[in-house]
Amino acid sequence: MSLKSIKSICLGYLALLIIFYSPKIDALSHEWIAVPKTQYGAQLCDNNSIE
Template sequence: MKINSIKNICLNFLTLLIIFIPLKPMDAISPEWVGVPKSKYGEQLWDKNNIQKNSDGSIRVLSKFIPKSTSKITKDILYTMDIKCSEGTFRDVVVGANKFNEFQNKDLKWKHPNGDKLILGVIDQVCAFSH
């Protein structure tokens, strides 16, 4: 008798929780930001949930730069970037200030990070994560 009473109480409590606390819909593409070591200019994050392999073997990832100080002029910058892990190179395919994919980059040449710690961090972490 005690076990049935406990079960009923638990089921009633669970029912009340379900009724009064709505579940958030699961969004498979919601970002899971991973930060690389910060620099004196700010920080760089990449989205663990938005990585895809391109047909040429490179990896496409969403990334965002958060400047150390923000204002109306200096805002977060959103990037869709491709990374060639074998060469340690990258290219920014699309850039945005308010949302991803606002401005198509006309210069799609592969670039070396040239010592940029934030870009090097993204390349290292994304390549390690995707292999």
């Protein structure tokens, strides 16, 4: 096998892996609350990120 064909096979497997592998994304839930409107406009704050 030539190096060119090995690269093609590897790229094919990589493409299939990217297409069919769906990673589970575990994002934190957000609890958005509106803060009072200022001169800069309306803003939201994530209640879970405040310590």
